[in-house]
Structures are given as structure tokens and as C-alpha cells.
Amino acid sequence: MSTESGGQESGAATAGSQLNAATAAANLLGSYFVSTYPPFSQWTASELPAYRSALAAPRAGRAAPFGLYVHIPFCVERCQYCYYLAVDGAPQDIVASYLDALLAETALYSRAPALLERRVGFAYFGGGTPSLLTANQIEELFAGLRQRSDWSQIEEISFECAPRTSTRKRLAALHAAGVNRLSMGVQQLDDQVLERSGRVHRVDDVERAWGRIRETGFDNVNLDLMVGMHGETETSFFRSLERVIEWAPESVTLYQLEIPLNTPLSRDVRGGNVEELASWEAKHERLAAAFERLESAGYTVRSGYTAVRDPNCHGFQYQEAQYAGADLVGLGAASFSYLGGVHHQNLATVPAYLQAHRDQRLPLGRAHRLSRDEQLVREMILQLKLGAADMSRLERKHGIAPERVFAAQLQQLEAEGWLQVTDRTATLSREGLVRVDELLPRFYALRHRDVRYS
Numbered sequence: 001m002s003t004e005s006g007g008q009e010s011g012a013a014t015a016g017s018q019l020n021a022a023t024a025a026a027n028l029l030g031s032y033f034v035s036t037y038p039p040f041s042q043w044t045a046s047e048l049p050a051y052r053s054a055l056a057a058p059r060a061g062r063a064a065p066f067g068l069y070v071h072i073p074f075c076v077e078r079c080q081y082c083y084y085l086a087v088d089g090a091p092q093d094i095v096a097s098y099l100d101a102l103l104a105e106t107a108l109y110s111r112a113p114a115l116l117e118r119r120v121g122f123a124y125f126g127g128g129t130p131s132l133l134t135a136n137q138i139e140e141l142f143a144g145l146r147q148r149s150d151w152s153q154i155e156e157i158s159f160e161c162a163p164r165t166s167t168r169k170r171l172a173a174l175h176a177a178g179v180n181r182l183s184m185g186v187q188q189l190d191d192q193v194l195e196r197s198g199r200v201h202r203v204d205d206v207e208r209a210w211g212r213i214r215e216t217g218f219d220n221v222n223l224d225l226m227v228g229m230h231g232e233t234e235t236s237f238f239r240s241l242e243r244v245i246e247w248a249p250e251s252v253t254l255y256q257l258e259i260p261l262n263t264p265l266s267r268d269v270r271g272g273n274v275e276e277l278a279s280w281e282a283k284h285e286r287l288a289a290a291f292e293r294l295e296s297a298g299y300t301v302r303s304g305y306t307a308v309r310d311p312n313c314h315g316f317q318y319q320e321a322q323y324a325g326a327d328l329v330g331l332g333a334a335s336f337s338y339l340g341g342v343h344h345q346n347l348a349t350v351p352a353y354l355q356a357h358r359d360q361r362l363p364l365g366r367a368h369r370l371s372r373d374e375q376l377v378r379e380m381i382l383q384l385k386l387g388a389a390d391m392s393r394l395e396r397k398h399g400i401a402p403e404r405v406f407a408a409q410l411q412q413l414e415a416e417g418w419l420q421v422t423d424r425t426a427t428l429s430r431e432g433l434v435r436v437d438e439l440l441p442r443f444y445a446l447r448h449r450d451v452r453y454s
């Protein structure tokens with residue numbers, strides 16, 4: 001990922017148009033989605049002592065909400081656009097060692113003074129494709145995690161799944177294990193588009209998986225769609241959306257295609273092998289139209305990505321708590337943690353992660369202690385991803401008035417029509433919300449504006 005946001009600003013073509021030439025398509029390359037601040041490229045192994053200190057410091061007073069992220073880095077095959085850490089094919093000996101390592105890592109964390117007596121409030125299993133685990137592996141993983149950390153007060157357990165691996169047996173195991181928010185990667189309901197992106201599922205796989213998910217009793221389900229996939233047309237996208245609306249999932253998440261430089265699709269674009277990709281402006285417009293359609297079907301837009309059927313029942317604690325500064329421990333290769341104002345990322349390959357397990361040590365990779373100012377920027381931008389930042393709350397928490405720190409940015413964004421400030425709340429317009437990740441780097445400290453994202 002990079003803060004330059006994939007050259008979206010330079011790639012601003014006429015709204016709704018398609019860019020055809022490979023040179024124009026190259027403007028679409030690079031990262032877009034901002035997941036945290038400062039950018040990952042600023043975290044270093046030399047700052048690991050800061051993370052060790054955060055772990056060693058007993059939490060004083062009322063601790064922040066606390067959650068777990070568990071990374072399952074296995075997929076059947078790599079999708080053309082994917083930049084997540086995932087090993088193709090899920091070799092069973094590696095999966096078994098990896099699951100052992102996850103439990104050993106949890107046990108090491110449970111002895112850290114900062115985490116003693118911390119109750120897990122939410123957990124998120126992401127990938128890769130977590131639903132590649134067998135029903136037995138799911139049962140053992142959940143039982144092992146519950147033995148090694150306090151899940152007695154857990155409110156939300158989210159689990160990512162893919163259509164073909166969402167079998168009855170696995171879904172029943174997940175339900176029995178307490179998963180109460182299931183998220184399935186659908187991306188698009190058009191076989192040609194799915195095939196072009198190297199997805200292993202087809203439309204009929206999604207239809208069958210959807211039936212099994214509801215029959216198993218999951219009543220809080222998110223479906224992921226992507227906007228601007230290779231080969232996508234207005235028709236294929238909106239036909240997919242209509243189908244999803246018919247199913248009435250509790251939440252629909254729409255990600256605009258980004259093409260980071262380490263993806264197979266990026267190599268194809270650079271090789272001139274990709275004929276048509278939607279411009280960033282076209283993707284923003286398509287997302288805005290999708291949000292409008294979802295609203296007309298009774299959904300409420302909750303962030304720059306997600307619309308929910310009932311905002312009172314279908315929150316997403318993992319995201320909301322994290323965006324408000326919760327402590328999070330990431331388990332597994334390449335996972336991210338945030339503890340007591342320190343960022344940390346685990347060793348980022350499966351072999352390095354497994355070696356740390358064999359050495360009986362935490363798989364520490366790189367870290368960054370945030371200054372007070374950086375903590376304010378982080379929370380300000382993460383709140384804006386949810387649509388609005390309450391600056392009174394941020395001032396109470398961080399002791400600095402955001403309007404003073406971000407006066408120039410707020411003024412400029414207001415003048416451009418992306419945002420409005422009323423009663424000390426900065427609220428993005430719909431046009432601002434659908435391009436929020438493009439706007440956020442303006443809040444970064446100058447030294448972080450032109451650095452790589454990861």
C-alpha cells in the first residue's frame with residue numbers, strides 16, 4: 001500500500017469513463033485503502049523494544065476495549081488482485097503446524113503483564129480463507145483459544161469465509177464455536193468477471209453457500225462485493241448488487257478495486273495485458289450509486305465501505321472499536337497489533353512465523369510507538385472512514401483540539417465540498433465518503449505524506 005493512493009488524483013478521467021490504454025491503466029496501480037497511521041513502512045524492527053515495554057507494563061486504571069485478530073493465511077489459489085498474505089493450496093502439514101503456533105502464541109501473550117486479566121471483547125478471523133480450515137480444525141482452534149485467553153465476556157466473533165469452503169459441516173462447527181458474524185467474499189455475481197480475476201468460485205457456488213449459511217442459523221452475515229473488477233460492467237455490477245439485495249444480508253461491504261504493485265494483476269497491467277479497467281472516478285461514482293440503491297432498499301450507510309440493514313443491531317465492533325483506539329492483539333503471520341499506543345506487526349512470512357514458534361518466542365516483526373500527535377491523526381482519520389469525526393470527543397481523549405491541528409485540511413476539504421464541520425463534528429459528504437482513502441493522507445504529518453504505505 002502507498003500513501004500516494006495509486007495515482008488516483010492524476011488518473012482522474014471524465015466521470016464514468018473507462019480507461020483503455022495500458023498507459024492510462026498504469027495510473028491505477030498502487031495502494032488505496034488506508035488501514036492505519038503512520039504508514040506501515042514507518043514501523044521498524046529497531047522499535048520492537050517499545051512493543052515489548054507495552055506488553056510488560058501492567059494496564060493501569062480502566063483498560064481500553066480489547067480484541068483479537070487471527071490471521072489464517074491459506075487460500076485455494078491466489079486471486080489476481082490480492083495482496084494479502086496467503087499460501088496457495090493449504091498444505092495440511094503446514095496448516096497443522098500453523099494452528100499449533102497460533103495457540104502457542106496465544107499462551108505466550110496470556111503471560112504478558114499488560115494482558116493479564118484482560119477479557120477479549122471481540123475477535124476477528126481473517127485471511128486468506130479461514131473457511132479452508134476443516135470442521136475439526138475449527139473446533140480445536142476455538143477450544144484452544146478459549147483455554148488460553150478469557151472469552152467469558154466476548155460480544156462479537158467474526159469469521160471470513162469463501163463460498164466453496166462454506167460447507168454444512170464447517171458452518172455448523174463455526175456456529176457451535178460461537179461465531180456470530182460471518183463475512184463471505186462474493187465480489188461479483190458474474191462468472192466471466194469471477195473467472196478473469198482468478199476466483200475459484202462461480203455464481204452457483206455463492207447461491208448454494210448462501211442457502212447453507214441461512215439454514216445453519218447465522219443471522220448476522222456480511223457479503224463483500226468489489227467495485228471496478230477486471231471485466232466488470234455497469235450491468236454486471238448492478239445485477240450482482242440486485243441479487244445481493246434480494247438475499248437481504250445484514251450487511252454489504254463494497255471495496256473499490258486497488259491494484260497494489262505486488263499483485264499478479266499489477267504485473268498484467270504493466271505488461272499491457274489488461275484492456276479495460278474502471279478509472280478511480282468511475283469506481284467512486286459506481287460506489288455512490290450502489291450506496292444510493294442500498295439506501296432505497298432500506299440499508300443505512302455506516303462507513304465508506306459498508307451499508308447495514310439495521311444500524312442498532314448490525315454494528316461491526318471489530319472495526320468500530322479499533323477505529324476508536326481499542327487495544328488489539330494480532331495472532332498469526334503478518335498480523336497487526338495495537339497496544340498502549342504502540343503499533344506492531346508479526347513476522348510477515350509463514351516460514352519465519354513457524355521458526356519463531358519452534359524457538360518458543362513471540363514472532364515479533366516491526367513496531368512503532370505513536371507520539372501524542374500521531375495518535376490524534378490516527379484516530380481522526382479512522383473516524384473519518386466511518387463518515388464523521390466528533391472533535392469534542394477527540395479533544396477530551398487526546399488533550400488537543402483537532403480543529404487547531406487540522407485547520408488547513410478541514411478548510412480545504414470544506415471548500416472542495418468533501419466535508420462539513422458542524423457543532424465540532426467533521427462529516428464527510430457522500431462524495432467525500434466514497435473517496436475517503438484518497439483524502440486521508442492530507443491529515444498525515446508532512447514527513448509521512450510521500451512515503452510508501454507498506
Ligand SMILES: C[S@@+](CC[C@H](N)C(=O)[O-])C[C@H]1O[C@@H](n2cnc3c(N)ncnc32)[C@H](O)[C@@H]1O
Pocket residue numbers: 081082083084126127128129160161162184185186187224225226255256257258259260
Ligand atoms: C482478505 S479478503 C478475505 C475473504 C476471502 N479470502 C475472499 O476473498 O473471499 C477480504 C476482502 O478484501 C477484498 N479485497 C481483496 N483484495 C482486494 C483488492 N485488491 N482491492 C479491493 N478489495 C480487495 C475482497 O472483497 C475480500 O472479500
Ligand code: SF4
Pocket residue numbers: 074075076077078079082083084086127128129162185
Ligand atoms: S482475495 Fe481472498 S481468496 Fe483471493 S487470494 Fe486474497 S485472500 Fe485468498
